[in-house]
Amino acid sequence: MELSVLGSGQALSVSDAVFGREFNRDLVHQVVVAFRNAGRAGTKAQLSRAEVSGTTKKFKKQKGGGARHGDYRAPIFVGGGVTFAAKPRSFEQKVNKKMYRAAISVILSELNRQSRLTVVDAIDVSEPKTKALIAKLDELNAGRPLIVTESGSENLYLAARNIPYVQIRDVQGLDPAVLVGAERVVMTADAVKKVEEWLA
Template sequence: MELAINNSSKTVSVSEEIFGREFNQDLVHQVVVAYRNAGRAGTKAQKTRSEVAGTTKKSKKQKGGGARHGALTAPIFTGGGVTFAAKPRSFEQKVNRKMYRAAVSAILSELNRQGRLTVVESLDADAPKTSAMVARLKELGCGRRPLLVTEDASENLYLSARNLPYVEVRDVQGLDPVSLVGADSVVITADAVKKIEEWLA
Protein backbone atom coordinates (compact mmCIF):
# COMPACT_ATOMS: atom_id res chain seq x y z
CA MET A 1 0.00 0.00 0.00
CA GLU A 2 1.02 3.63 -0.49
CA LEU A 3 1.02 6.50 2.00
CA ALA A 4 0.81 10.02 0.54
CA ILE A 5 3.43 12.54 1.66
CA ASN A 6 1.94 15.86 2.77
CA ASN A 7 2.42 18.74 0.29
CA SER A 8 4.21 16.45 -2.18
CA SER A 9 3.37 14.32 -5.18
CA LYS A 10 5.55 11.52 -3.77
CA THR A 11 4.28 8.50 -1.87
CA VAL A 12 5.84 6.00 0.53
CA SER A 13 5.39 2.31 -0.16
CA VAL A 14 4.59 0.50 3.10
CA SER A 15 3.61 -2.99 4.21
CA GLU A 16 -0.09 -3.82 4.39
CA GLU A 17 0.73 -5.96 7.45
CA ILE A 18 1.92 -2.91 9.43
CA PHE A 19 -0.19 0.01 8.16
CA GLY A 20 -3.26 -1.92 7.00
CA ARG A 21 -3.75 -4.40 9.83
CA GLU A 22 -7.19 -5.03 11.31
CA PHE A 23 -7.70 -3.25 14.64
CA ASN A 24 -7.72 -5.60 17.65
CA GLN A 25 -9.14 -3.64 20.58
CA ASP A 26 -8.55 -6.36 23.18
CA LEU A 27 -4.89 -6.75 22.23
CA VAL A 28 -4.26 -3.00 22.17
CA HIS A 29 -5.95 -2.58 25.57
CA GLN A 30 -3.87 -5.40 27.08
CA VAL A 31 -0.59 -3.96 25.76
CA VAL A 32 -1.41 -0.39 26.83
CA VAL A 33 -2.35 -1.50 30.36
CA ALA A 34 0.79 -3.65 30.62
CA TYR A 35 2.98 -0.76 29.41
CA ARG A 36 1.50 1.65 31.96
CA ASN A 37 1.71 -0.90 34.77
CA ALA A 38 5.41 -1.44 34.04
CA GLY A 39 5.93 2.22 34.95
CA ARG A 40 4.36 1.85 38.40
CA ALA A 41 6.81 1.89 41.29
CA GLY A 42 4.85 -0.57 43.45
CA THR A 43 6.58 0.75 46.58
CA LYS A 44 3.48 1.48 48.70
CA ALA A 45 3.91 0.00 52.18
CA GLN A 46 1.72 -0.01 55.29
CA LYS A 47 2.12 -1.69 58.65
CA THR A 48 0.04 -4.54 60.01
CA ARG A 49 -0.86 -4.76 63.70
CA SER A 50 2.23 -6.91 64.33
CA GLU A 51 4.55 -4.28 62.80
CA VAL A 52 3.20 -1.16 64.54
CA ALA A 53 5.39 0.14 67.39
CA GLY A 54 3.53 -0.32 70.67
CA THR A 55 2.84 -2.79 73.43
CA THR A 56 0.69 -5.83 72.76
CA LYS A 57 -0.43 -5.93 76.38
CA LYS A 58 -4.19 -6.14 76.92
CA SER A 59 -5.36 -2.54 77.28
CA LYS A 60 -7.96 -3.17 80.01
CA LYS A 61 -9.64 -5.96 81.88
CA GLN A 62 -11.87 -8.33 79.97
CA LYS A 63 -15.14 -7.65 81.83
CA GLY A 64 -16.78 -4.62 83.37
CA GLY A 65 -15.31 -1.94 81.11
CA GLY A 66 -17.72 -1.91 78.20
CA ALA A 67 -16.40 -3.30 74.90
CA ARG A 68 -13.78 -6.02 75.17
CA HIS A 69 -10.41 -5.04 73.68
CA GLY A 70 -6.96 -6.50 73.48
CA ALA A 71 -3.85 -4.64 72.28
CA LEU A 72 -4.09 -0.98 71.24
CA THR A 73 -2.17 -1.86 68.06
CA ALA A 74 -5.39 -3.40 66.64
CA PRO A 75 -6.72 -1.76 63.44
CA ILE A 76 -9.81 -0.45 65.27
CA PHE A 77 -7.70 2.08 67.23
CA THR A 78 -6.09 5.31 65.97
CA GLY A 79 -2.40 4.60 65.46
CA GLY A 80 -3.03 0.89 65.13
CA GLY A 81 -2.07 -1.33 62.22
CA VAL A 82 -3.85 -1.57 58.87
CA THR A 83 -6.16 -4.56 58.37
CA PHE A 84 -5.08 -5.51 54.86
CA ALA A 85 -1.80 -3.62 54.69
CA ALA A 86 -0.34 -2.80 51.26
CA LYS A 87 3.12 -4.25 50.67
CA PRO A 88 5.72 -3.52 47.95
CA ARG A 89 4.91 -5.54 44.83
CA SER A 90 5.45 -5.61 41.10
CA PHE A 91 2.61 -4.67 38.74
CA GLU A 92 4.42 -6.16 35.74
CA GLN A 93 2.33 -8.06 33.20
CA LYS A 94 3.90 -10.34 30.65
CA VAL A 95 3.54 -9.21 27.05
CA ASN A 96 5.69 -11.00 24.51
CA ARG A 97 7.42 -9.26 21.61
CA LYS A 98 4.99 -10.54 18.98
CA MET A 99 1.96 -9.16 20.87
CA TYR A 100 3.65 -5.80 21.46
CA ARG A 101 4.56 -5.33 17.80
CA ALA A 102 1.12 -6.46 16.64
CA ALA A 103 -0.52 -3.91 18.96
CA VAL A 104 1.67 -1.04 17.69
CA SER A 105 0.89 -2.07 14.08
CA ALA A 106 -2.84 -2.17 14.87
CA ILE A 107 -2.72 1.35 16.37
CA LEU A 108 -0.79 2.76 13.38
CA SER A 109 -3.24 1.08 10.98
CA GLU A 110 -6.24 2.56 12.80
CA LEU A 111 -4.66 6.03 12.83
CA ASN A 112 -4.11 5.72 9.08
CA ARG A 113 -7.72 4.59 8.47
CA GLN A 114 -9.08 7.51 10.50
CA GLY A 115 -6.91 10.04 8.65
CA ARG A 116 -4.97 10.92 11.78
CA LEU A 117 -1.58 9.81 10.40
CA THR A 118 0.30 12.44 8.37
CA VAL A 119 3.55 11.62 6.56
CA VAL A 120 5.95 14.50 5.85
CA GLU A 121 9.33 14.72 4.14
CA SER A 122 11.05 16.22 7.18
CA LEU A 123 10.40 17.85 10.56
CA ASP A 124 13.86 19.33 11.07
CA ALA A 125 13.97 22.86 12.47
CA ASP A 126 16.67 25.34 11.41
CA ALA A 127 16.60 26.99 14.83
CA PRO A 128 14.89 26.28 18.15
CA LYS A 129 11.90 28.61 17.63
CA THR A 130 8.51 27.86 19.16
CA SER A 131 6.71 30.28 16.81
CA ALA A 132 8.02 28.39 13.78
CA MET A 133 6.77 25.11 15.25
CA VAL A 134 3.32 26.60 15.94
CA ALA A 135 3.11 27.78 12.33
CA ARG A 136 4.18 24.36 11.03
CA LEU A 137 1.62 22.51 13.14
CA LYS A 138 -1.11 24.92 12.03
CA GLU A 139 -0.13 24.31 8.41
CA LEU A 140 -0.36 20.54 8.93
CA GLY A 141 -3.78 20.89 10.62
CA CYS A 142 -2.83 18.89 13.73
CA GLY A 143 -5.20 18.45 16.63
CA ARG A 144 -4.65 19.65 20.19
CA ARG A 145 -2.37 16.72 21.07
CA PRO A 146 -0.05 16.00 18.14
CA LEU A 147 2.73 13.43 18.31
CA LEU A 148 5.77 14.18 16.16
CA VAL A 149 7.82 11.13 15.17
CA THR A 150 11.20 11.36 13.45
CA GLU A 151 13.98 8.91 12.72
CA ASP A 152 16.28 10.71 15.16
CA ALA A 153 14.71 13.65 17.03
CA SER A 154 17.03 16.65 16.62
CA GLU A 155 17.73 19.04 19.49
CA ASN A 156 16.24 21.99 17.56
CA LEU A 157 12.99 20.10 17.00
CA TYR A 158 12.78 19.10 20.66
CA LEU A 159 13.48 22.66 21.89
CA SER A 160 10.96 24.14 19.42
CA ALA A 161 8.17 21.94 20.76
CA ARG A 162 9.19 21.91 24.43
CA ASN A 163 7.10 24.94 25.47
CA LEU A 164 3.99 23.79 23.62
CA PRO A 165 1.55 21.96 25.94
CA TYR A 166 0.41 18.52 24.78
CA VAL A 167 2.92 18.41 21.89
CA GLU A 168 5.18 15.36 22.09
CA VAL A 169 8.35 14.66 20.11
CA ARG A 170 9.61 11.09 19.82
CA ASP A 171 12.15 9.24 17.77
CA VAL A 172 11.33 5.75 16.49
CA GLN A 173 13.29 4.15 19.33
CA GLY A 174 11.19 5.99 21.93
CA LEU A 175 7.83 5.25 20.31
CA ASP A 176 5.34 3.43 22.56
CA PRO A 177 1.66 2.39 22.38
CA VAL A 178 0.54 4.80 25.13
CA SER A 179 1.82 7.90 23.30
CA LEU A 180 0.24 6.69 20.04
CA VAL A 181 -3.14 6.03 21.66
CA GLY A 182 -3.12 9.38 23.50
CA ALA A 183 -2.36 11.51 20.42
CA ASP A 184 -5.06 13.32 18.43
CA SER A 185 -2.86 13.04 15.35
CA VAL A 186 0.54 11.60 14.50
CA VAL A 187 2.95 13.44 12.20
CA ILE A 188 5.70 11.14 11.01
CA THR A 189 8.62 11.59 8.63
CA ALA A 190 9.12 9.33 5.60
CA ASP A 191 12.45 8.09 7.02
CA ALA A 192 10.74 7.21 10.32
CA VAL A 193 8.09 5.21 8.43
CA LYS A 194 10.82 3.04 6.90
CA LYS A 195 12.53 2.60 10.26
CA ILE A 196 9.22 1.59 11.89
CA GLU A 197 8.70 -0.97 9.13
CA GLU A 198 12.12 -2.49 9.86
CA TRP A 199 11.30 -2.58 13.59
CA LEU A 200 7.85 -4.16 13.23
CA ALA A 201 8.65 -6.52 10.34
Template sequence: MELAVIGSGKALQVNDSVFAREFNEDLVHQVVVAFRNAGRAGTKAQLSRSDMSGTTKKFKKQKGGGARHGDYRAPIFVGGGRAFAARPRSFAQKVNRKMYRAAVAAILSELNRQGRLKVVDAFEIEQPKTRELVAKLKSLEVSRPLIVTESGTEALYLAARNLPFVQVRDVQGLDPVALVGATEVVMTAEAVKKVEEWLA
Protein backbone atom coordinates (compact mmCIF):
# COMPACT_ATOMS: atom_id res chain seq x y z
CA MET A 1 0.00 0.00 0.00
CA GLU A 2 0.97 3.66 -0.25
CA LEU A 3 0.99 6.51 2.26
CA ALA A 4 0.66 10.07 0.99
CA VAL A 5 3.52 12.36 2.05
CA ILE A 6 2.05 15.75 2.99
CA GLY A 7 3.55 18.73 1.20
CA SER A 8 5.56 16.77 -1.37
CA GLY A 9 2.92 15.25 -3.63
CA LYS A 10 4.71 11.92 -3.39
CA ALA A 11 3.53 8.59 -2.06
CA LEU A 12 5.51 6.25 0.18
CA GLN A 13 5.33 2.52 -0.52
CA VAL A 14 4.86 0.63 2.77
CA ASN A 15 4.28 -2.92 3.92
CA ASP A 16 0.64 -4.01 4.32
CA SER A 17 1.52 -6.13 7.36
CA VAL A 18 2.51 -2.98 9.27
CA PHE A 19 0.14 -0.26 8.02
CA ALA A 20 -2.86 -2.29 6.81
CA ARG A 21 -3.12 -4.91 9.51
CA GLU A 22 -6.43 -6.01 11.00
CA PHE A 23 -7.12 -4.36 14.36
CA ASN A 24 -7.07 -6.80 17.28
CA GLU A 25 -8.58 -4.99 20.25
CA ASP A 26 -7.86 -7.77 22.76
CA LEU A 27 -4.18 -7.92 21.80
CA VAL A 28 -3.76 -4.15 21.91
CA HIS A 29 -5.46 -3.97 25.31
CA GLN A 30 -3.25 -6.72 26.73
CA VAL A 31 -0.04 -5.08 25.48
CA VAL A 32 -1.04 -1.58 26.67
CA VAL A 33 -1.93 -2.87 30.16
CA ALA A 34 1.32 -4.85 30.34
CA PHE A 35 3.35 -1.80 29.28
CA ARG A 36 1.70 0.41 31.89
CA ASN A 37 2.09 -2.23 34.60
CA ALA A 38 5.81 -2.53 33.85
CA GLY A 39 6.16 1.10 34.92
CA ARG A 40 4.53 0.59 38.31
CA ALA A 41 6.86 0.80 41.30
CA GLY A 42 5.07 -1.87 43.33
CA THR A 43 6.47 -0.52 46.61
CA LYS A 44 3.30 -0.59 48.71
CA ALA A 45 3.97 -2.10 52.13
CA GLN A 46 1.94 -2.49 55.33
CA LEU A 47 2.78 -3.86 58.75
CA SER A 48 1.51 -7.24 59.85
CA ARG A 49 1.32 -8.11 63.56
CA SER A 50 4.83 -9.59 63.39
CA ASP A 51 6.22 -6.31 61.97
CA MET A 52 4.69 -4.10 64.66
CA SER A 53 6.80 -2.60 67.40
CA GLY A 54 5.51 -2.93 70.93
CA THR A 55 5.40 -5.36 73.80
CA THR A 56 4.27 -8.94 73.43
CA LYS A 57 3.27 -9.04 77.11
CA LYS A 58 -0.07 -10.69 77.73
CA PHE A 59 -2.28 -7.81 78.86
CA LYS A 60 -4.91 -9.76 80.82
CA LYS A 61 -5.40 -13.14 82.38
CA GLN A 62 -6.20 -16.08 80.19
CA LYS A 63 -9.56 -17.04 81.71
CA GLY A 64 -12.52 -15.13 83.03
CA GLY A 65 -12.28 -12.04 80.84
CA GLY A 66 -14.13 -13.08 77.71
CA ALA A 67 -12.08 -13.60 74.56
CA ARG A 68 -8.50 -14.77 75.07
CA HIS A 69 -5.73 -12.54 73.72
CA GLY A 70 -1.96 -12.54 73.80
CA ASP A 71 -1.07 -8.94 72.99
CA TYR A 72 -2.45 -5.72 71.56
CA ARG A 73 -0.71 -6.13 68.18
CA ALA A 74 -3.51 -8.40 66.91
CA PRO A 75 -5.45 -7.04 63.86
CA ILE A 76 -8.73 -6.71 65.75
CA PHE A 77 -7.31 -3.93 67.97
CA VAL A 78 -6.99 -0.27 66.99
CA GLY A 79 -3.32 0.33 66.23
CA GLY A 80 -2.69 -3.36 65.67
CA GLY A 81 -1.10 -5.01 62.66
CA ARG A 82 -2.80 -5.57 59.33
CA ALA A 83 -4.38 -9.00 58.85
CA PHE A 84 -3.32 -9.43 55.21
CA ALA A 85 -0.54 -6.88 54.90
CA ALA A 86 0.47 -5.68 51.43
CA ARG A 87 4.04 -6.50 50.40
CA PRO A 88 6.28 -4.94 47.72
CA ARG A 89 5.84 -6.83 44.46
CA SER A 90 6.39 -6.64 40.73
CA PHE A 91 3.41 -5.90 38.50
CA ALA A 92 5.27 -6.96 35.34
CA GLN A 93 3.38 -9.11 32.86
CA LYS A 94 5.07 -11.23 30.23
CA VAL A 95 4.41 -10.14 26.65
CA ASN A 96 6.14 -11.92 23.80
CA ARG A 97 8.12 -9.82 21.34
CA LYS A 98 5.88 -11.02 18.50
CA MET A 99 2.75 -9.91 20.39
CA TYR A 100 4.26 -6.50 21.18
CA ARG A 101 5.19 -5.83 17.56
CA ALA A 102 1.82 -7.06 16.30
CA ALA A 103 0.02 -4.70 18.71
CA VAL A 104 2.06 -1.67 17.60
CA ALA A 105 1.41 -2.56 13.93
CA ALA A 106 -2.33 -2.94 14.66
CA ILE A 107 -2.44 0.52 16.30
CA LEU A 108 -0.58 2.15 13.39
CA SER A 109 -2.90 0.44 10.90
CA GLU A 110 -6.00 1.66 12.74
CA LEU A 111 -4.60 5.21 12.91
CA ASN A 112 -4.00 5.07 9.17
CA ARG A 113 -7.55 3.81 8.49
CA GLN A 114 -9.02 6.64 10.56
CA GLY A 115 -6.90 9.28 8.79
CA ARG A 116 -5.03 10.13 12.01
CA LEU A 117 -1.59 9.08 10.71
CA LYS A 118 0.13 11.89 8.82
CA VAL A 119 3.44 11.41 7.01
CA VAL A 120 5.72 14.36 6.26
CA ASP A 121 9.04 14.51 4.42
CA ALA A 122 10.85 15.98 7.43
CA PHE A 123 9.90 17.62 10.72
CA GLU A 124 12.56 20.03 11.91
CA ILE A 125 12.56 23.51 13.42
CA GLU A 126 15.54 25.86 13.32
CA GLN A 127 15.31 27.22 16.86
CA PRO A 128 13.87 25.75 20.07
CA LYS A 129 10.90 28.11 19.98
CA THR A 130 7.43 26.93 20.96
CA ARG A 131 5.71 29.41 18.62
CA GLU A 132 7.56 27.94 15.64
CA LEU A 133 6.33 24.47 16.51
CA VAL A 134 2.77 25.73 17.07
CA ALA A 135 2.79 27.36 13.62
CA LYS A 136 4.08 24.14 12.05
CA LEU A 137 1.40 22.03 13.76
CA LYS A 138 -1.28 24.50 12.71
CA SER A 139 -0.22 24.16 9.07
CA LEU A 140 -0.61 20.38 9.40
CA GLU A 141 -4.04 20.83 11.07
CA VAL A 142 -3.21 18.72 14.11
CA SER A 143 -4.02 19.53 17.74
CA ARG A 144 -2.64 16.85 20.08
CA PRO A 145 -0.04 15.00 18.04
CA LEU A 146 2.62 12.46 18.75
CA ILE A 147 5.58 13.51 16.61
CA VAL A 148 7.78 10.58 15.57
CA THR A 149 11.13 11.30 13.93
CA GLU A 150 14.03 9.04 13.00
CA SER A 151 16.21 10.82 15.59
CA GLY A 152 14.64 13.85 17.27
CA THR A 153 16.74 17.01 17.57
CA GLU A 154 17.15 18.86 20.85
CA ALA A 155 15.48 21.96 19.40
CA LEU A 156 12.33 19.96 18.64
CA TYR A 157 12.21 18.42 22.12
CA LEU A 158 12.67 21.81 23.79
CA ALA A 159 10.03 23.49 21.60
CA ALA A 160 7.44 20.81 22.47
CA ARG A 161 8.23 20.78 26.18
CA ASN A 162 5.77 23.54 27.13
CA LEU A 163 2.92 22.28 24.93
CA PRO A 164 0.42 20.07 26.74
CA PHE A 165 -0.61 16.89 24.91
CA VAL A 166 2.26 17.22 22.38
CA GLN A 167 4.90 14.50 22.55
CA VAL A 168 8.10 14.02 20.57
CA ARG A 169 9.59 10.53 20.21
CA ASP A 170 12.22 8.92 18.09
CA VAL A 171 11.58 5.46 16.64
CA GLN A 172 13.48 3.76 19.48
CA GLY A 173 11.23 5.47 22.05
CA LEU A 174 7.95 4.59 20.35
CA ASP A 175 5.54 2.65 22.57
CA PRO A 176 1.90 1.50 22.36
CA VAL A 177 0.67 3.75 25.19
CA ALA A 178 1.93 6.89 23.43
CA LEU A 179 0.32 5.78 20.15
CA VAL A 180 -3.03 4.99 21.78
CA GLY A 181 -3.11 8.28 23.69
CA ALA A 182 -2.36 10.54 20.73
CA THR A 183 -5.13 12.24 18.77
CA GLU A 184 -2.91 12.31 15.66
CA VAL A 185 0.47 10.81 14.87
CA VAL A 186 2.87 12.79 12.67
CA MET A 187 5.73 10.67 11.29
CA THR A 188 8.61 11.57 9.03
CA ALA A 189 9.23 9.43 5.95
CA GLU A 190 12.51 8.17 7.43
CA ALA A 191 10.73 7.22 10.66
CA VAL A 192 8.13 5.27 8.67
CA LYS A 193 10.91 3.28 6.99
CA LYS A 194 12.59 2.54 10.33
CA VAL A 195 9.28 1.46 11.91
CA GLU A 196 8.61 -0.74 8.91
CA GLU A 197 12.04 -2.42 9.30
CA TRP A 198 11.33 -2.95 12.98
CA LEU A 199 7.83 -4.41 12.63
CA ALA A 200 7.82 -6.15 9.24
Protein backbone atom coordinates (compact mmCIF):
# COMPACT_ATOMS: atom_id res chain seq x y z
CA MET A 1 0.00 0.00 0.00
CA GLU A 2 0.98 3.64 -0.32
CA LEU A 3 0.81 6.62 2.03
CA SER A 4 0.67 10.08 0.54
CA VAL A 5 3.36 12.47 1.77
CA LEU A 6 1.78 15.84 2.55
CA GLY A 7 3.24 18.79 0.67
CA SER A 8 5.44 16.77 -1.68
CA GLY A 9 2.81 15.27 -3.98
CA GLN A 10 4.56 11.91 -3.72
CA ALA A 11 3.50 8.58 -2.26
CA LEU A 12 5.45 6.41 0.16
CA SER A 13 5.28 2.66 -0.39
CA VAL A 14 4.74 0.83 2.91
CA SER A 15 3.97 -2.70 4.08
CA ASP A 16 0.33 -3.82 4.40
CA ALA A 17 1.37 -5.85 7.45
CA VAL A 18 2.25 -2.64 9.32
CA PHE A 19 -0.13 0.05 7.98
CA GLY A 20 -2.96 -2.06 6.55
CA ARG A 21 -3.63 -4.53 9.35
CA GLU A 22 -7.15 -5.51 10.42
CA PHE A 23 -8.28 -3.92 13.69
CA ASN A 24 -8.09 -6.17 16.76
CA ARG A 25 -9.76 -4.46 19.71
CA ASP A 26 -8.92 -7.16 22.26
CA LEU A 27 -5.22 -7.18 21.38
CA VAL A 28 -4.94 -3.39 21.60
CA HIS A 29 -6.77 -3.32 24.92
CA GLN A 30 -4.60 -6.06 26.43
CA VAL A 31 -1.33 -4.46 25.33
CA VAL A 32 -2.30 -0.92 26.41
CA VAL A 33 -3.47 -2.13 29.85
CA ALA A 34 -0.29 -4.19 30.28
CA PHE A 35 1.87 -1.20 29.27
CA ARG A 36 0.15 1.12 31.74
CA ASN A 37 0.25 -1.48 34.51
CA ALA A 38 4.00 -1.85 34.02
CA GLY A 39 4.33 1.78 35.11
CA ARG A 40 2.46 1.27 38.38
CA ALA A 41 4.59 1.22 41.52
CA GLY A 42 2.34 -1.19 43.41
CA THR A 43 3.63 0.11 46.75
CA LYS A 44 0.30 0.89 48.44
CA ALA A 45 0.16 -0.62 51.93
CA GLN A 46 -2.37 -0.50 54.76
CA LEU A 47 -2.44 -2.07 58.22
CA SER A 48 -4.83 -4.91 58.90
CA ARG A 49 -6.53 -5.44 62.26
CA ALA A 50 -3.70 -7.76 63.34
CA GLU A 51 -1.00 -5.21 62.48
CA VAL A 52 -2.39 -2.07 64.14
CA SER A 53 -0.55 -1.15 67.33
CA GLY A 54 -2.65 -0.97 70.47
CA THR A 55 -3.96 -3.11 73.28
CA THR A 56 -6.03 -6.21 72.66
CA LYS A 57 -7.80 -5.73 76.00
CA LYS A 58 -11.58 -6.05 75.84
CA PHE A 59 -12.72 -2.54 76.69
CA LYS A 60 -16.12 -3.28 78.17
CA LYS A 61 -18.27 -6.08 79.49
CA GLN A 62 -19.69 -8.64 77.10
CA LYS A 63 -23.27 -8.01 78.18
CA GLY A 64 -25.32 -5.03 79.22
CA GLY A 65 -23.57 -2.34 77.18
CA GLY A 66 -25.18 -2.64 73.76
CA ALA A 67 -23.08 -4.02 70.92
CA ARG A 68 -20.48 -6.64 71.85
CA HIS A 69 -16.85 -5.74 71.15
CA GLY A 70 -13.43 -7.14 71.77
CA ASP A 71 -10.85 -4.35 71.30
CA TYR A 72 -10.49 -0.94 69.71
CA ARG A 73 -8.43 -2.29 66.77
CA ALA A 74 -11.62 -3.39 64.99
CA PRO A 75 -12.18 -1.73 61.57
CA ILE A 76 -15.27 0.18 62.70
CA PHE A 77 -13.26 2.31 65.13
CA VAL A 78 -11.13 5.34 64.24
CA GLY A 79 -7.51 4.17 64.30
CA GLY A 80 -8.54 0.54 63.81
CA GLY A 81 -7.22 -1.79 61.14
CA VAL A 82 -8.45 -1.87 57.52
CA THR A 83 -10.81 -4.75 56.72
CA PHE A 84 -9.15 -5.90 53.50
CA ALA A 85 -5.82 -4.14 53.82
CA ALA A 86 -3.93 -3.37 50.61
CA LYS A 87 -0.43 -4.83 50.41
CA PRO A 88 2.46 -4.14 48.00
CA ARG A 89 2.09 -6.17 44.80
CA SER A 90 3.18 -6.26 41.20
CA PHE A 91 0.70 -5.27 38.48
CA GLU A 92 2.92 -6.68 35.72
CA GLN A 93 1.21 -8.58 32.89
CA LYS A 94 3.13 -10.71 30.43
CA VAL A 95 3.03 -9.47 26.84
CA ASN A 96 5.49 -10.98 24.39
CA LYS A 97 7.28 -8.99 21.66
CA LYS A 98 5.11 -10.39 18.87
CA MET A 99 1.90 -9.19 20.56
CA TYR A 100 3.41 -5.80 21.40
CA ARG A 101 4.56 -5.15 17.82
CA ALA A 102 1.27 -6.45 16.41
CA ALA A 103 -0.67 -4.01 18.64
CA ILE A 104 1.44 -1.05 17.43
CA SER A 105 0.76 -2.11 13.82
CA VAL A 106 -2.97 -2.44 14.48
CA ILE A 107 -3.13 1.05 16.04
CA LEU A 108 -1.17 2.65 13.17
CA SER A 109 -3.40 0.87 10.63
CA GLU A 110 -6.54 2.14 12.35
CA LEU A 111 -5.16 5.69 12.52
CA ASN A 112 -4.49 5.48 8.78
CA ARG A 113 -8.01 4.17 8.06
CA GLN A 114 -9.54 7.02 10.07
CA SER A 115 -7.36 9.61 8.25
CA ARG A 116 -5.70 10.54 11.55
CA LEU A 117 -2.21 9.66 10.32
CA THR A 118 -0.36 12.37 8.38
CA VAL A 119 3.00 11.70 6.74
CA VAL A 120 5.26 14.68 6.01
CA ASP A 121 8.64 14.84 4.35
CA ALA A 122 10.19 16.52 7.41
CA ILE A 123 9.12 18.65 10.35
CA ASP A 124 11.55 20.92 12.16
CA VAL A 125 12.01 24.51 13.30
CA SER A 126 15.11 26.63 12.72
CA GLU A 127 15.02 28.05 16.26
CA PRO A 128 13.46 26.86 19.53
CA LYS A 129 10.41 29.12 19.32
CA THR A 130 6.90 27.94 20.22
CA LYS A 131 5.39 30.45 17.80
CA ALA A 132 7.32 28.93 14.87
CA LEU A 133 6.07 25.42 15.66
CA ILE A 134 2.45 26.57 16.05
CA ALA A 135 2.67 28.26 12.63
CA LYS A 136 4.02 25.02 11.10
CA LEU A 137 1.24 22.95 12.68
CA ASP A 138 -1.35 25.39 11.36
CA GLU A 139 0.09 24.88 7.87
CA LEU A 140 -0.33 21.12 8.27
CA ASN A 141 -3.80 21.53 9.80
CA ALA A 142 -2.62 19.03 12.42
CA GLY A 143 -4.80 20.08 15.37
CA ARG A 144 -3.49 18.46 18.57
CA PRO A 145 -0.86 16.09 17.24
CA LEU A 146 1.61 13.50 18.35
CA ILE A 147 4.72 14.24 16.26
CA VAL A 148 6.89 11.21 15.51
CA THR A 149 10.37 11.78 14.08
CA GLU A 150 13.28 9.47 13.39
CA SER A 151 15.44 11.44 15.80
CA GLY A 152 13.92 14.79 16.77
CA SER A 153 16.12 17.88 16.93
CA GLU A 154 16.61 19.77 20.18
CA ASN A 155 14.94 22.85 18.66
CA LEU A 156 11.78 20.83 17.99
CA TYR A 157 11.62 19.48 21.55
CA LEU A 158 12.21 22.92 23.05
CA ALA A 159 9.59 24.55 20.80
CA ALA A 160 6.97 21.94 21.73
CA ARG A 161 7.45 21.72 25.49
CA ASN A 162 5.36 24.86 26.11
CA ILE A 163 2.39 23.54 24.10
CA PRO A 164 0.29 21.25 26.32
CA TYR A 165 -1.52 19.55 23.43
CA VAL A 166 1.59 18.65 21.38
CA GLN A 167 3.80 15.63 22.08
CA ILE A 168 7.13 14.87 20.41
CA ARG A 169 8.42 11.29 20.25
CA ASP A 170 11.18 9.59 18.34
CA VAL A 171 10.59 6.08 17.01
CA GLN A 172 12.30 4.45 20.02
CA GLY A 173 9.99 6.33 22.39
CA LEU A 174 6.80 5.21 20.65
CA ASP A 175 4.39 3.17 22.79
CA PRO A 176 0.80 1.90 22.42
CA ALA A 177 -0.66 4.15 25.14
CA VAL A 178 0.56 7.40 23.55
CA LEU A 179 -0.66 6.27 20.09
CA VAL A 180 -4.11 5.35 21.39
CA GLY A 181 -4.43 8.69 23.19
CA ALA A 182 -3.37 10.82 20.20
CA GLU A 183 -5.99 12.83 18.37
CA ARG A 184 -3.77 12.94 15.27
CA VAL A 185 -0.34 11.50 14.49
CA VAL A 186 2.15 13.36 12.30
CA MET A 187 5.07 11.21 11.16
CA THR A 188 8.07 12.07 9.04
CA ALA A 189 8.83 9.83 6.06
CA ASP A 190 12.08 8.68 7.71
CA ALA A 191 10.16 7.74 10.86
CA VAL A 192 7.65 5.73 8.80
CA LYS A 193 10.48 3.72 7.26
CA LYS A 194 12.11 3.15 10.65
CA VAL A 195 8.79 2.04 12.18
CA GLU A 196 8.28 -0.33 9.26
CA GLU A 197 11.73 -1.88 9.79
CA TRP A 198 10.98 -2.29 13.49
CA LEU A 199 7.54 -3.88 13.06
CA ALA A 200 8.03 -5.88 9.86
